[in-house]
Amino acid sequence: MASEAWVSVISPQMPHLMTYLVGTLGIAIRRGEIPGLRDFLLQIRPDLHHENTHGNSMVNQFWEHRFQCRFAPPPAGWVEAGGELCTGQEAEENAETEFLDVSNLRPEYNVYKAVYALAYALDDIQQCEPGRGPFSNNTCAHLQRLEPWQVRYQFTLKS
Known part of the structure; x- marks a missing residue:
């Protein structure tokens, strides 16, 4: 297995190194576009x-x-x-x-996705209707008294 930094450089792809690298699995962060x-x-x-x-x-x-x-x-x-x-x-x-140059923002794209997911989780918390919430007695979380586990729950809640 190889990290993104190691596997994405051109030098390991030289023919004389290929006999040592056959079967190497490279793990890379997905590239994505951040609109705007x-x-x-x-x-x-x-x-x-x-x-x-x-x-x-x-x-x-x-x-x-x-x-x-x-x-x-x-x-x-x-x-x-x-x-x-x-x-x-x-x-x-x-x-x-x-x-x-916004053409190759791998780590930045992951930060973008994380912020996007957090924003949606907070919006879901804010949109919760009292009496129809996901917590005990069908209660909702409140942004002013928010607990970390309540945000984590919103990340894993199936919409």
């Missing part, structure tokens, strides 16, 4: 008027990496070395980075 993710990433804009945006916010860091610029105040020597200052209005055609 690329469009969402492309519409992200920094908040230039918020008080805590000087290099500390995740959006500003994403923007700086995406456009290879820095928000004021830039690091010492940045401008002198030819670095650009971010305006928040940088052109989209200069936007391609590895962050925008």
